[in-house]
Amino acid sequence: MSYVESRLDLNRRYRLGMVEAIWGEHKTCDQISAILTELQASGELAFVTRVGQQKAEKLLERFKSAVFHKESCCLTLGDPPNEISSLGEVVILSGGTSDLSVASEAELALKLHGVKTKLLLDVGVAGLHRLLSELKNLEKAKVLIACAGMEGALPTVLAGLASQPVIGVPISVGYGVSAKGRTALEGMLASCAPGLVVVNIDNGYGAAMAALRILRACF
Amino acid sequence: MSYVESRLDLNRRYRLGMVEAIWGEHKTCDQISAILTELQASGELAFVTRVGQQKAEKLLERFKSAVFHKESCCLTLGDPPNEISSLGEVVILSGGTSDLSVASEAELALKLHGVKTKLLLDVGVAGLHRLLSELKNLEKAKVLIACAGMEGALPTVLAGLASQPVIGVPISVGYGVSAKGRTALEGMLASCAPGLVVVNIDNGYGAAMAALRILRACF
Amino acid sequence: MSYVESRLDLNRRYRLGMVEAIWGEHKTCDQISAILTELQASGELAFVTRVGQQKAEKLLERFKSAVFHKESCCLTLGDPPNEISSLGEVVILSGGTSDLSVASEAELALKLHGVKTKLLLDVGVAGLHRLLSELKNLEKAKVLIACAGMEGALPTVLAGLASQPVIGVPISVGYGVSAKGRTALEGMLASCAPGLVVVNIDNGYGAAMAALRILRACF
Amino acid sequence: MSYVESRLDLNRRYRLGMVEAIWGEHKTCDQISAILTELQASGELAFVTRVGQQKAEKLLERFKSAVFHKESCCLTLGDPPNEISSLGEVVILSGGTSDLSVASEAELALKLHGVKTKLLLDVGVAGLHRLLSELKNLEKAKVLIACAGMEGALPTVLAGLASQPVIGVPISVGYGVSAKGRTALEGMLASCAPGLVVVNIDNGYGAAMAALRILRACF
Amino acid sequence: MSYVESRLDLNRRYRLGMVEAIWGEHKTCDQISAILTELQASGELAFVTRVGQQKAEKLLERFKSAVFHKESCCLTLGDPPNEISSLGEVVILSGGTSDLSVASEAELALKLHGVKTKLLLDVGVAGLHRLLSELKNLEKAKVLIACAGMEGALPTVLAGLASQPVIGVPISVGYGVSAKGRTALEGMLASCAPGLVVVNIDNGYGAAMAALRILRACF
Amino acid sequence: MSYVESRLDLNRRYRLGMVEAIWGEHKTCDQISAILTELQASGELAFVTRVGQQKAEKLLERFKSAVFHKESCCLTLGDPPNEISSLGEVVILSGGTSDLSVASEAELALKLHGVKTKLLLDVGVAGLHRLLSELKNLEKAKVLIACAGMEGALPTVLAGLASQPVIGVPISVGYGVSAKGRTALEGMLASCAPGLVVVNIDNGYGAAMAALRILRACF
């Protein structure tokens, strides 16, 4: 074929200080393998998101030292930092069990950059007492990431109660008008709580990188 | 012209027990006057919604005994019941001052049927304590009507805290993704709170009639 | 992993008087099993909605006393009330055979709370005589739940004929513009019938809980 | 300027047997005048739709023999046929007074082609008895045109009761989800009544021309 | 279970003179079988649309005399009229081979009512000469049904060339903006050709019943 | 105030060889004046689009040598090239008189770059013969720009008949589903004619610049 080689943005880690996520969903095993091989050769940590069980198994056969993270459907290859940075803690909250995979993607992405994290599940707003009883535990966090599907009200309520940066992550969980996460997304954008920011639906990695930018701005 | 006369559904009050609202927004002064004249002749109470200041003034000139209700942009002609029914109380909550006109339309519609009402403004979820401090006052209500624009989370939080029927009314207040009330509507429909029901955007009259149906079912 | 345990809202039954539905569609068998185990341990009745045949079979193997309700795709574990409450009857109407699963979900949800129900199928508005011939049977009902896909006109026609509370449930049955239930939903919200209320597309459980709130408000 | 003259499709009346409507809404007075002058010169009947009061007055000054039809916001210039054709009658039904202008546009368009028409207003489905009591009057019609805003259910109910061709015309009357006529349009397209056909929102002229095509096919 | 029997609208054939189509897509084999059994017992012709190959095979096992029409994905049971009516001919045009299944559904539906039909494929507007060379063949038709996916321009061009009733059927064929037929539908509704009418996306049966209504109005 | 000066992209003419259009619609008179002054000082030709009559008059008072182009709602300041380039001719076609303003914007933008143009109005597809009779006149054109509102089928039909580059410009003329030009845009994108390209709704300037890029690529 006539086309030039695909080129990884190996400079990004140095320029932005972030591991580039390889988005696995629309790539074939061969395409991912080619990228992993290249990253391995350059000694880079590889982080592939949205990898299904089946695709993961094929990749694990080819890359014996790769690790598949089942809850987050992510695959990593190479050594993450083995000590926790002093940048501060990020707490990741989620409205329901079904949001686990996105919340876990955010958590993993932060851990790969050495950030300390805590995950709080099932603190949805239809049973406010669950969230209210956790408020104490949020005080030490530098940044809050709030995942929610359905009507997506958790980040709004949270940003009215806490003064830290709050990053809303809409989740594509729901049915009818809430299918695919549109309603959660727009609910967060329309929020009457001041200073709530939002990322794309299911974008756990994006929320993590936003938190990382904030932590580093503080350093 | 060849067309037969427009016909008012004068039977509705007897069949459904409800005053039929004349929707004033897309009708000309002449069209509304014709309907008012007919209702006056038949001794019916007339209730016109969505009447702007200017249109109202013209109608008041023609119908000296009509009353314009400024907060709700409604006009009435004829005598409402002069005693409060024993059906029970409806509390109408709203997230912000800008929702006043729709909340007032609901209140007026209920009063025209002799229902006791209370209006609680500015109890939005971005400042939860305001709602929490009113919970006691909601206990005596038979039905709750919750108006909210922006992300529309008030009915969700309310329906998680109170066990009465909760009717959500999305309000067309907001900008960007919340303009025209779509986001509030879909947030209420997508709600994770069990048993929340919803009416059309800005439909204060509809919420009132739903509350009336409930009060009467109980009687 | 670092995350704290998921927490069921066990207080909800006491606070709102409702069995919390476990939404089964986006949860894995392992996630549902964990929740069922916890509910079983606390002596709670468990109610899982949107469970496919295959997922149900796996769960039935693990929980021998669970019951799978095929028409409604729901699974229950634990003992429902064995006597019918005196709250009054709810009639559930549907426009077509294809709406059966949602109508059945509403019926089952009410039965789990001891509410008396009746299901009337195939009373769509394209053949009005079928609905008109059932009007007598609706008179004793305290609340009407009307399910409809396609253009969703059944609740509108019904709310013009009957004076009880009418809860519209849009159904995701149809094709072209009616695919996924959007048109039915918006048709119900736009209804010219006064006091019709609406829940999310396919939300049989939600309609049932709204009916329950109404029945209890009447008590 | 370098552009060639605008060209009217004067052949259309001969090719399709229809008066071409000049769509007045987005045209300036000068543009409409130029077209009227050309049609007058060629002895054609001119039919301009969607002309506001103000624009009409300016045009009437320039064209003394033009007629402004206030209910339908249409302007005509030239002589319509002065006898009713034997093609048969078209009945135009509408759900509410607010639909009058579109229904009148359809009626006028038919009259300009010598077709006999009848207009039935306020036969909306929220008060079914009004429609049912008119069924007898529909029997002689060859074609039915049903205009409806809000949820747009009238054509569906009608097409389930009558066997003639039924043409649904969605009306841009309503608010919230029914604003601009989208919901009425989609409700008609999604209709469970067999053989209902639909035209664009507010397209009274189009419905009339469809009826004309049908009447002529029958001749 | 407590629900009353599903009821077929057996009166429809007598009231509207149309065979009621059983919409097969969202029904289980058991649900369709129950309906077929009932229709067979009452001596009615049964017509099931949108039946996949697999579902068809199961039904053919249970109903030996049923016929599966592969091009249109329809299944019939019972005897269609064995002579062609004198109502006149309907020509069905389509823009591309991919529209065949919907065009065939329309054709079959008309044949079941004894109507004479002709199918013209691949006369799309990107190669106008193909349509122009067929114009002669359209002259004898009483009604034209034009199916088109993509931008859906065929019915517009056709209705500008022919004076018969033209029924546009948008097809859910395409990709990107034309996926699911929305663009074709809206293009037909927005058409500048006077008197073009439209049915729901892929609704071949609906177009056929509209044609039947027209043919009968002419009789 | 603390903000730095706005900066015009004066390099663009040199880098891309195009006059930068100043988009006038959302700018105040003061903002436009500031830009015009700066361009005048640097000896650049200024081209402001989407300027209403009223705003134009105010600007003409301040800039005596400016010219307001009424049909296209554009304002220019400075000297356009006074000879026609040898790049070749661009023909601009439009479906209706209402599209004139956008077609004129495209024509003016080309003339400011010395390109020869021709404007053909009222060649819409509902009366095909008008377009077919002009085909000869299109042969000499290097590039075709086709403007269309409503269903937007003109560029599709044109690109099936002519082999030159065809640039479709959707126009925000229409009502109901065609209001604001969405349907025309999507119809052009969905076109079955190979190699048709599209610009934003009403973007006459953009179509002109695309034509200019093509003419120069040929040189």
Add this chain to the structure above:
Amino acid sequence: MSYVESRLDLNRRYRLGMVEAIWGEHKTCDQISAILTELQASGELAFVTRVGQQKAEKLLERFKSAVFHKESCCLTLGDPPNEISSLGEVVILSGGTSDLSVASEAELALKLHGVKTKLLLDVGVAGLHRLLSELKNLEKAKVLIACAGMEGALPTVLAGLASQPVIGVPISVGYGVSAKGRTALEGMLASCAPGLVVVNIDNGYGAAMAALRILRACF
């Protein structure tokens, strides 16, 4: 009237450390005056956004010490902090002159909290060199706020070049598909640049409060 007083969330400044913005667009002069009076009485700084020229003039008459900020359409009453905090600088970039009002709202909101700001206009991505030549000036900023209408690509390009937190503000400037800011919003959410966060369309205040949360988290 029966409703209880509107209640301002005076606790918010203490709880979240933010001045609550009064959203002026959908409030009447009387409603705004009532709120201003209350805030004045409690010694709070008042900040009203989206106040048009006319409404501002009326308010200035009633509140002599109020200040109207013309570029940002905001009105303030009371004394802002008179020294710049040591929290660090926020740079606000915008793609075009038309975005000025939103960018200015963000700047003013930050100044009211004592934050140092810089505004960089006209650094849109269609002329990349303008942005590239400013990169040096961004290095000292703690947080970047990037406003963009049209396709909204500025924040994406910026977040690929700079490692600070980047908050994208979509602007409702544009026409056709970019009208009302939807395309800019979705382009920012869909961004391939890691860690870009987004607020609602035109929400300059929200972006400012998000920046403030970040600055304080760092302190």
Add this chain to the structure above:
Amino acid sequence: MSYVESRLDLNRRYRLGMVEAIWGEHKTCDQISAILTELQASGELAFVTRVGQQKAEKLLERFKSAVFHKESCCLTLGDPPNEISSLGEVVILSGGTSDLSVASEAELALKLHGVKTKLLLDVGVAGLHRLLSELKNLEKAKVLIACAGMEGALPTVLAGLASQPVIGVPISVGYGVSAKGRTALEGMLASCAPGLVVVNIDNGYGAAMAALRILRACF
């Protein structure tokens, strides 16, 4: 069956000078085979797009000389031109590896017409240096085709840097708001770069044919 034969537009190659692409996605193997047989008989080169692996294998069995192009999911039958034309080069750029299949479809379509091409992958705007370092290589190209999913900013940035015709191809790669390519499409249409033109989502063939029209206009 009664329908006339499907007709291929064999004249198109002569009229427009383009190989007609057979769109394979919605056609059965039998339908494609019938078309291939007909083209083979007439000595035409056949080009089928959007053919999955499985469908391709079946077709290869029937047509031994056919070639399946895996990267582009296209199948060809017959001999392409065996020498490169002198029309000039087209460079195809793409933002990510996931866009490869559409970019390859464009490349193959051009090669089948003897056009010289170059493919540049992974030059997305989140890492601008990759694009900037390739600018030199673009200078010789006559036309640029830029493929991009997600926010689709590549063509905008490119059209601001290069003066050739730029054709944007939105790609249906992404998730959340960017799923299905809508956001990329609208971002390109809304672009602030002058003269950027766009084709349908994933329409590599269309972009290639547009480039071919341009190259030939230049010849």
